[in-house]
Every structure is written in structure tokens, then in C-alpha cells.
Amino acid sequence: MNSGDMRNSTPKQIGKYRVKRKLGTGATSTVYLAEDPFFGREVAIKLVDSQALQDPTHGQRYKKLFLNEASLAGKLKHPHIASIHDAGVDDDRHYLVMEYVPGGTLERCCDAENLLPFSEVVEIAFKCCRALDYAYRQGVIHRDIKPANIMLGQNTDIKITDFGTALAFKSDRTQVSGVLGSPAYMSPEQVTEKPLTHQTDIYSLGVVMHQLLTGRVPFTADNQFTLLNKVINETPPPIRNFRSDVPPALEAIVERAMQKDPKNRYKTWNEFSLSLTNTFTNLEQPDEKIGDTKKFDVLKRLEFFEDFTDVELWEVLRISSWKYFRSQRPLVREGKAGQSFYILASGKAKVKKGKKVLHRLNAGDCFGEMAFIKQSRTPRAASVVSETDVTLIKVHTNSLSEASGNLQLRFNKQFLNILVDRLAKTSDLVSQL
Numbered sequence: 001m002n003s004g005d006m007r008n009s010t011p012k013q014i015g016k017y018r019v020k021r022k023l024g025t026g027a028t029s030t031v032y033l034a035e036d037p038f039f040g041r042e043v044a045i046k047l048v049d050s051q052a053l054q055d056p057t058h059g060q061r062y063k064k065l066f067l068n069e070a071s072l073a074g075k076l077k078h079p080h081i082a083s084i085h086d087a088g089v090d091d092d093r094h095y096l097v098m099e100y101v102p103g104g105t106l107e108r109c110c111d112a113e114n115l116l117p118f119s120e121v122v123e124i125a126f127k128c129c130r131a132l133d134y135a136y137r138q139g140v141i142h143r144d145i146k147p148a149n150i151m152l153g154q155n156t157d158i159k160i161t162d163f164g165t166a167l168a169f170k171s172d173r174t175q176v177s178g179v180l181g182s183p184a185y186m187s188p189e190q191v192t193e194k195p196l197t198h199q200t201d202i203y204s205l206g207v208v209m210h211q212l213l214t215g216r217v218p219f220t221a222d223n224q225f226t227l228l229n230k231v232i233n234e235t236p237p238p239i240r241n242f243r244s245d246v247p248p249a250l251e252a253i254v255e256r257a258m259q260k261d262p263k264n265r266y267k268t269w270n271e272f273s274l275s276l277t278n279t280f281t282n283l284e285q286p287d288e289k290i291g292d293t294k295k296f297d298v299l300k301r302l303e304f305f306e307d308f309t310d311v312e313l314w315e316v317l318r319i320s321s322w323k324y325f326r327s328q329r330p331l332v333r334e335g336k337a338g339q340s341f342y343i344l345a346s347g348k349a350k351v352k353k354g355k356k357v358l359h360r361l362n363a364g365d366c367f368g369e370m371a372f373i374k375q376s377r378t379p380r381a382a383s384v385v386s387e388t389d390v391t392l393i394k395v396h397t398n399s400l401s402e403a404s405g406n407l408q409l410r411f412n413k414q415f416l417n418i419l420v421d422r423l424a425k426t427s428d429l430v431s432q433l
Contacts (some may be wrong), residue, residue: 014045015090017097028052028062033100036085043085044101048094066094069164076138079314080131082151082159101151101159106208110147112215118250119283119291121212123156126276126293128205130310131160133269136198141167143196145204146185147211156292167196183224184217188232188260199262202272206257206265213250214242218258235260249279290322290391298345298391302364304414312407319399325386332368332384337377340396341368347390352383360387369415372397 010022010032017034020042024031029048036043052062070087077083086097106124109116116124128150132142142149144165151159183191187203190196211217218236221227236258239251253275259265266272277297299305299313308316322345325331331342331349349361361367361384371378375397400411 011047014047014093014095015086015088015097017043017045019045034097036097042100044098046096046098050092050094053094063094065164066096068166068168069162070096071168072140072163072166076135076140076163078131078134078311079318080127080158080160081135082161084163098161099159101153101161103151103153106147106150106152106158106212109152110211110215115215116212118213118247119280120156121209122250122276122280122283123291123293124150124152124158124212125205125209126273126280126296127156127158128160128208129269129273129276130296130314131158132198132201132205133273134310135160135163135166136201136269139168141196141198142201142204143167143190144182144185145201145208146182147208148182150208183227183231184219186228186231187262189262191228191231197262198269199265199267202257202266202269203259203262205272206254209254209257210236210239213246213254214239216242232260247279247283249282253279290324292317295322302343302345304343304364304366307413308410312404312410315403315407316395319395319403321394323392323394325390325392327386327388329386330383331386331390331392332380332382334381334383335379337379338368339371339377339398340394341366341370341372342384342395343393345391345393348387349384349390350387352385353381358382366414366418369418372400372411373415375401 011019013019014032014034016038017036020033020035022030023033023044029046029052032045032047034043034045035041048062048066053066055062069084072084074084082101083099084096085099088095088097108114128145132145135142140163142160142163142165144162145160149160149162151161153159185204185207187196187200190200190203207217219227219230219234221230236255239246239254253272256275257265257272266275277293280291280293295317296313299308299316305313305316332338334353343366344361344363346363348363349365351358351361351367367384368380370381372395400408
């Protein structure tokens with residue numbers, strides 16, 4: 001059976017995984033949807049073409065790319081990076097077992113007839129920034145950021161995939177060298193094989209944003225040589241040439257991310273993220289749903305969450321709900337049982353016992369945490385009423401109980417600090433009697 005026949009047929013089993021159907025085919029591999037019998041979950045399996053591995057010219061390079069991605073199994077754990085669960089060789093078949101992300105890639109949103117709203121483009125770029133910043137802090141530069149390597153689930157829930165060409169700059173392992181990546185998305189320094197930093201991924205993400213906003217990449221050409229020459233030497237045409245309604249601030253972000261000289265680009269992922277956050281705020285309408293980009297930025301600024309990692313903050317967003325209340329609205333009613341606790345994201349509120357005001361709450365303050373500490377429907381000891389317009393973060397105790405151990409420990413530490421602070425204030429009051 002030749003290579004084409006092998007790739008057109010669907011195996012029934014790969015290792016211990018039962019194959020359900022083919023998801024897609026690439027230049028050197030095929031991806032299948034399969035079932036993990038041990039965990040009872042669906043997974044995506046990338047099966048490398050055996051003929052590609054035996055190729056006399058490029059076979060060794062393909063093996064290095066496979067081992068490069070396999071080496072990251074279990075190491076990059078971020079809500080916006082697709083996890084690699086397993087890797088193996090079965091009957092001379094090389095395969096990777098990855099998190100299955102239904103919905104397809106970002107490519108479907110790069111067509112001029114199917115472009116996303118500006119706010120969603122910003123949210124997707126922001127989540128990519130945070131994920132790539134996390135990867136960089138783990139010692140990894142992706143080197144092949146493009147729409148085909150960004151999975152898009154519901155709304156703007158994304159997962160970055162395919163770290164086969166990644167540069168692990170903290171590793172002692174020999175790295176895959178040469179011109180790697182997809183020419184239309186490669187940075188000038190990547191094309192000229194200069195030393196790379198995280199700023200090469202910043203450039204590539206800028207190209208992705210350009211395509212999401214206009215439906216086309218900045219540079220096109222009839223052949224790869226001409227295309228690479230444009231990447232190195234030509235200035236990208238302004239976004240407004242292709243789409244006049246793109247906000248100038250958003251166009252400026254893309255232009256800065258795609259500067260030829262890395263010195264003129266965003267220096268850090270945090271700097272890139274901040275520009276996106278500021279632009280997103282201006283794009284939102286007053287009555288529009290609070291977006292994940294704004295929520296994440298709010299959490300980062302609240303004292304309550306100052307010790308939480310980015311990964312933990314994304315988990316907080318996943319298990320919480322956010323709601324806006326006008327001034328003088330009841331947030332919690334005295335005597336009413338509840339199984340949720342709350343954190344004030346913005347605004348001011350007051351705690352009342354009957355008609356007496358016990359104390360006041362500001363942004364970042366938490367209340368109702370006894371519901372989680374006691375793990376029961378606890379009658380509220382006091383009422384909480386908004387004094388100004390407020391944004392409230394609500395977390396159900398069951399949701400936190402099912403969250404990661406690290407997140408539960410982080411909340412428990414904060415709750416303990418709150419209780420200690422309240423006991424100290426009570427002691428001060430008693431001493432004054």
C-alpha cells in the first residue's frame with residue numbers, strides 16, 4: 001500500500017485509542033478523532049505519515065519536529081494552549097495524542113465574507129498574548145503562529161496548537177534549526193535566520209490580526225522567494241486600504257506588532273496585552289456583555305487576586321459569573337440562605353444588619369465566603385446593598401469545589417486572611433468597651 005492509500009484509509013486503532021473518524025490531513029500528518037478508554041474522553045491524534053519519516057532528504061527533520069512537539073507533553077498547561085496528553089510509536093507509527101477542540105481553526109474567520117466583530121478579534125488576540133506569554137515564561141517560543149494553529153471553540157474560546165517547530169530556549173536538547181514556519185506569517189528575523197526572541201511570535205500574531213480584520217495577509221506573491229523578499233524589505237500596506245472602518249487604534253496595534261525592527265515592536269507580551277485591553281474598552285458599548293479581555297484585566301488589578309497566576313485567573317473566569325447592578329440595589333439579603341460568595345469588581349457597597357450599617361465595601365472586597373467555608377446553604381448574617389453602580393463577581397461554592405486544587409488553595413488563603421482581619425477588628429472593638 002502506498003503512502004496515498006495509507007493516508008486515505010482510516011485506522012481502527014492507534015495504540016490504545018479507538019479511532020472514530022478523520023478530522024483533517026496536513027503535509028506530513030493526518031489528524032483523527034479518537035476515544036481515550038482510560039479517561040473516557042475524546043482526543044485528537046496526529047499520526048505522522050511514515051513515508052515522510054522515511055524520506056531520504058527530509059525524514060530526519062520530520063522526526064526532530066515530531067520529537068520536539070512530543071517533548072512538550074504535559075509541560076504547557078494553560079487554558080488557551082491545547083494540551084498534549086501522550087506520544088508514542090506503535091508499529092512504526094509516530095503519533096501525538098492531543099486535547100480535542102471541536103469547532104475547527106481560526107482559518108474560517110479569515111475570509112472577507114466571514115470576518116469577526118472588532119471586539120472578538122481583540123479578545124482572540126488578547127488570549128493568544130496571554131497564552132504565548134505563559135509559554136515564553138516556560139522557555140518556549142512557538143515560531144509558527146497562524147490561523148491554522150489556533151483552534152476556535154465557542155465565542156472567543158481559543159486554543160493554540162502545533163508546537164512542532166517551537167524553540168525551547170531553556171532546554172539542553174538540540175533544537176530544530178533552519179527556516180521554520182509559514183512564510184506569510186514569519187517575521188523578518190525568522191526569514192533571515194537571525195537569533196529569535198518572543199518578538200517573532202508578536203510579529204506573527206500581528207499578521208494574524210491583520211488577516212482577521214481584512215480577510216487577507218499583508219503580503220502575497222506568486223512564489224516563495226518573492227514573498228520572503230517582501231517580508232524582509234517592504235512595508236505592509238495600511239489596513240485602511242482594505243477595510244476603512246477599522247478603528248485607528250486597532251490599526252495602530254497591528255502596525256506596531258508588525259514592525260520590521262523588533263526594537264520598534266511591543267517589547268513584552270504584557271505591553272501588547274495592555275494595548276489590546278485599552279482598545280477593547282473603547283470598542284465596547286455601555287450595555288454590551290462584559291468581555292473576557294476586560295474581565296481578565298479587572299482581575300489582574302484587584303488586590304484580592306494579586307497572588308493568583310494567569311492560569312488561575314483564567315480558571316476564575318471559567319467558574320464565575322459577572323453581573324452589573326445599579327445603585328441602591330440589594331446584592332445579598334439578610335437571613336436568605338445561599339451557596340455562593342461574591343467579589344466586588346467595581347463600585348461601592350455597604351453591609352447592613354437591620355438598619356445599621358456595619359461597614360463598607362470597595363472594589364476587590366469579598367463577602368459571603370462563609371458559604372464556601374461551611375460547605376452548606378448558610379443563612380446570610382447581613383445584607384449587602386450597592387451604594388454606587390457596581391459590577392459583581394459571583395462564584396458558586398460547588399464550582400470552586402470542583403476547581404483545581406491550586407485554585408482552591410489560593411482562595412482558602414485569601415479567605416483565611418479575611419477572617420484574621422475581621423477577628424483583629426473585632427478584638428479592637430472589644431478592647432475599647
